[in-house]
Amino acid sequence: MHDLKNLWDEFLTTWSIDRVKNMTLEEYVGFADKTTFTYWLETKTHPIANINGSPSYKFGIYKRNPNKEIKEKAGTKQGEEYSWYSRFGDTEQEAFIAIRKNILTVINASQNNDLNTIENVSLSNMFKWKIAFLYQNRNSPTIVNIFSKDKLDELTGLSGKPSFSDYYQELVSNYNAEDYESIAEYGKELWLQSEVESNADAAITRQYTDNSIDIQESPLNQIFYGPPGTGKTYHTPEAAVKAAEPIKYQALGIDKLLGATPAQQAELRELYKSLTDAGRIRFVTFHQSYGYEEFVEGLKAFTNEDKQVEYEVIPGVFKKISEDAEKSKEKKNIGLKPSARVWKISIDGVNHSPVRDYCLQNGLAAIGWGDTGDMRKDERSESENEYFANLSSTNRNTIDNFCSRITEGELILCISSAKTIQAIGVVKGEYEYRENGILGRKDFCHTLPVEWLVTDTVLDIYELNNNINLVQKTVYELDRFSTADLLKKAEENGITLNKDCDSNSEDNYVLIIDEINRGNISKIFGELITLIEPSKRSGLDKNGKENREALYVHLPHTPHKKFSVPSNLYLIGTMNTADRSLAMMDTALRRRFDFVEMMPKPQLFKGKKVHNIDLQQLLEVMNERIEVLYDREHTLGHAFFMPVINVLDDKGEDDAFIELQKVFKNKIIPLLEEYFFEDWNKIRLVLGDNRKNSQTQSQYVFIQQSTASYNDIFGEGHGLETYEDKKTTYKLTDFNDENSSWQLPLAYQAIYDVSVLKKTDTPTNSDEELKTSNQ
Template sequence: MSLDDLFARSGPSIKGNSMGNLVSHQNITSPLNQILYGPPGTGKTYHTIEAAVKAAEPDEYADLGIEPKLGANEEQRRLLTEMYRTLSDAGRIRFVTFHQSYGYEEFVEGLKANSEDGEISYDVEKGIFRQICDEAAKHTTEKAASKVHNFELCWQAFVEQLAEQDSLEITMSQTSFHVVDFNAKRIFFEKSNGKKDHTLSIKTLKDIFEGSREYTSGLGVYYNPLVRYLKGLVATEQQPATKRQNYVLIIDEINRGNISKIFGELITLIEPSKRKGADEELELQLSLSRPDDKLSAPDKFSVPDNLYLIGTMNTADRSLAMMDTALRRRFDFVEMMPRADLFSVYHIKWQEQQINLQSLLESLNKRIEVLYDREHTLGHAFLFPAYNAAKAGKHELAFTHLKQAFKNKIIPLLEEYFYEDWNKIRLVLGDSLKIGDNESLRLLEVQKESYTELFGGEHGLELYEDCKTTYQMKPFDCKDSIWDKVEAYIGIYSAKSVKGEVVEG
C-alpha cells in the first residue's frame, strides 16, 4: 500500500488543510544524524518509529497533526505504524542492529566467495549502508517523465540473438568487433584483427547503459558501441516522473558496535557538511570497490543528503561519555528519560485499595539515582501494560501486569545493576522503611548467620561483626505470596500509609 492509499483510506479527518497543519509543516525538520538515548524501557524503539516517519515523509507526518508536548494519540499512533511499515516495504526505511562482531563487511561492503564450474571467485557484496546510499542517491532530485531503455530487456534480446549465432558483429566508427560469448560477469569479444581473449564487464556495461558512469577512453571505444547496439534491440519504455524522496537507516544499539571498525573511512562522509550536494562534499574510493577492467576510472562513493541516520542507545549498557568521540561529534543526541508523569491520571484499584503507578516509579528511580546513577533508572514502558489495563477499567488484569513487570523486568534489572548486592536492592524497594506493623510487607527475607555458631568461638576470622547478613527475594509464585498483596506495592513508595490508600465508594 502506498502512502497516498493509506491517507485516502483514513479519510479527511487525518489529512487536511487546517491552519494548524499548515503552520506545523514549516516546523517539521529532522537532523540528518541523531541518536535517541536513555535507560531501558524509556520508549526509544517507540519513538524511533515516529522519528523515522518524520524524516522520511515530513509533509505526511505534519498532516497527522501530532502535538509535540502531548505526543501521538491512539489513532495517530496506528497511522504512524502503518506509514512505517509502508515505507519499510518500499525500502525507504531500513533497520540494522550493531553488535560486537558486526563489521565493515556487513555494513558497507565485503568479499563473498562464489564457486562456478569448480573455480572460486570473489565478488564485492554491498552491505546495508551501501545499498541504502545507492538507492537514496537515485532520488535526490526530481525527474520529469521520460522514455528510457530497459537494460534487462535489451540484454535478454542480445542473449537470444547470440544463442542463434556464433558471434555478433558490433559496428564501431571505422571498424568493428565480434562478441563471441559471455558468463555471469563478463563478455568475451574478438577484435577485427582477429586477436582474442578480450573481455568487457557486464556491470560496467549496465552502468554506462543506465547513465551512472561515463567511459570515453580505453575500453570505452568498445563499451559505447555495444550500448548503442543494445538500445537498438528493444523500444523505449515510458518512465514515470520521480520526486525527491528521503531514506532512513535505523541503527539499533549503536553504542554496542565498534564504530571505527564498522564505518571505517566513511565516518567523515556522514557529516551534513560532507554529504553529496553540500558545499564541502567529499567522495572516497571504497577499499574493495575497484573497476572490473583496469582501464576505467574507479568508482567514487559519497553519502547523499536525503539519507537520515537514526540510532538508539541504551545508557545502561554504556555511558554516553564512553562513546566513540568521532561518532559523538557527528550526531545530535535526544535524551529519553523515564516519564512517571504519564501515569498521573489512572491508578490500579484492587483489593479495596489503589496503587499509584506514578509515585511507585518515581520512588524507585529516585533511590536508584542515589545508589547508582540516572542512566540506570527504570523506564516507564515496563509499567504501561498495567497502566493501560487500569485505564480500560480492567484492574485485576492491571494488577497481574504489574506483578509480571516486577518479576520479569524490574527485579532482574535491579539484580544486573547492583551485581546482586541485595542490600541495595532492598533499599531500592523500600524495605528499610517498613518497620513495626509493616515489616511483614518487606519483599526480601533477611537471614543472619552467626560465625560463632557455625565455626565455634575460636574461628579466627578477622571480622567486624559476629554474623553475616544475607537477603533473599521472596518468591512470586508460591501460595500467599507477598507479591499478590496490593500493600506490598504501595509500601514501596508509601510505607507509612500502606493502609491509607483505600478506594472510596
C-alpha cells in the first residue's frame, strides 16, 4: 500500500488548495486531457478510490467529445464545447465558478471534520466525497474511501435512512491507525473483505464484458455468440484493439473484472478509430445474399475508353486485408500506408530522358501540361481554364490523378515499356507547382515528392497486371494488383526495396464479421475455409519461425498468383443465437473458431430499482420462463435494460420508468412476438399474466384474454363443432392508455413477484393509491 500513499502525496502536491482556488476551467476539465483536476480525481487516483461508472455530468460541467453530436438533457445547458447543469449558471464560466466554489467548500469542511456541510453541497455524492476524502486530515481521518451507498449499507448494516456522515462515523470507529498505513488501506481492505464474503458477486456485477479472453494473447479466430442484447457487437472493438495492438491495449490498464473506466473507454475508442482509419481493423456483415465474389474476389464488367466491354478482377474484403496483412512489415518499413494504391507514371516517355533522370535522382515525379497553371489554385486565369477545358478527357483525367488523387504513402511505378517498370517509389508529400519547370522544361511544372526505392531495374509486371499491357496514358491507377502483390513480385525477382527491414515491425490486422451465422459459410469462404486454420497460416508462427505447414491456393480469377492467409490476420465474428442455433452452425466453421459464449448478465443490475421494480429479478425471471418455453439461446440480453440504467443515473426514477415502458413497447414485446410466432398465451406466461387471477388484479394484466363460444360469435348452425365450441382471443393492452397496466409499477413487479398484488384485493385501496404507493 506504499504506492497509495505516494500517489496520495503526489495528488496533494499537484493540486494544492492554493492551486484549486485559482484553477481555470481548462485546468478543471477537458476531453482526453490527462492533466486536469477531474482526470486526477477519476483516473489517476483510481487506485485510491473508485468513482468511475457515472456520467460526466458528475463533475457539474464537462467538455464534450468534439466528434459526437450534442445530446440535450433536462436541467442542463450546452455551450460550443461544454455541457453543464443549469443550476450552476447560464454560461460555462458562471457554472465553473460556482462549481469551484462548492469544491473549496468541500475541501475546507473536510479539513475541519464538518461532514454535515459536505452533505449539503450541490455536487454529486461520489465526486464531492472523494474530494473530501483526499483533502481530509490524514492523521485524524473521518472519511473512508468508499462512496457507494449500496456498499456502505452492506458494510455498516445501519437501518433507517443513514447519511454519509452516519456511514463514515460507523466505519471510522473501527479504524485502528496502528494496523494500517493509512485510511486508504483500511477502506481497500473493507471492500476486499466484502467481495470475498459475497463470493465476489459485486465484482461480477460490474463486469464490463465476457472475461474469458486472455489479455496477453487473442485467438486468431474467435466468435462471440449468445442471445440478442448480450454485448457481442459492443465487445468487438475492445477485442479488435486487443488483437491489433496488444501492447497498447495492456497499457490502457483495463481491469479484467471491473472493466474499463470512462476515461479508458474514451482512449479505447480513439485507438479503435485510428486503427480503422489506418485500415488495420475492418468490418463486414454477412447476410443471405453475401457471397464469394464480395468476400474473396469476383469479376466486374466495365466499358473502357474505346467503348469496349472489359472484365476486371475485383478483390473482396477478405483478400484485400489478407494481402495487406501479409506485406505489412515491408509496407510499414518503406512508408506505405495500409490502404495504399498503386499508380503508373511515364516521365517524359519511356526512353532515356534528362527530365526522367533528374526526377529519379532528386526524389521527384513530374508530368507536363504546364499551360494549365497551378492545379491547387481555386481561381486560375481564363486562358488557363480554357486550355484545361479543351484537353481530351484522358489528359484531364491524368492531370487530376497526379495533382489531386495521388496521396502521401502510396506506391508509384515509373515504366520503361508496355510490360516493364524501371523504378519503384513511395509518394512523400503533396503536389507542388514549379513555375519554372525542370531543367528548363517549363512544361514539366507539376511535381510530387517521391522516395525512389529502386531506379535501375527492369521488372516485368505483365503477368501481375492480369496479362494486360501498360497503356500510353501518362498517369493512372493500376488496380489489377495490390501493393502487396507488387512487393511480393519484387521479392521473387531479387529486388530489395528496404535493406533495413525490421523483422519485429509486423502489424496485426483484424477483420470483424458481424452476424457471421447469417451467411452461407461454404459459399462465402469457399476453398479458404482451410487456410484460416492457425496451423495453415503463412508467415511466422508463435515461436517466430516460418510456418512450414502453411497452405497456398490459386484463386479461380487470379490463377497466376499464390494466395494464403497470413498469421497476423485476426478474425472476430459475432453470432446471434436467436437467428440460428449453435448446433446448426457450419461444422467446418465450428472446428476452426474459438467460441466465446456471451449470455445475459442480470447481475449487472444488482441493487438497481425503478419505483421498486427490481431490474435484476425482472430479467432473471423472464429469462427463466423463456428458457423453459423455448431455450436459453432465445433469452433477453442485459443490453435491453441498459438505457433504463443510464436514464436512472442521469435523470432519476420517473424518467427511468418511462424508459422502461419504451423498452417493453419497442424491444421486448416485439421480440417475444417473433420468438413465439404470436403465440400470445406463451407471451402471457413470460409476463406472468396467468397468475393475476382475481378481479382486482385484472388491471395489472399486460395481455387481455377473452373466451367466446362460436354460437355467440356466429349464431346457431355454424357447423364448427367438429373442431371446438369456443375460441380464446388475446389483446395487447394499449401502451398509450395512461390508465393501462403499462403505467403501473406494480404490474412490472408482479412479473416476478405476484404477491405484491395481494393488497389489491382489499377494496379500501383506490387505483390511484395503488399506482403511487410504489413510487
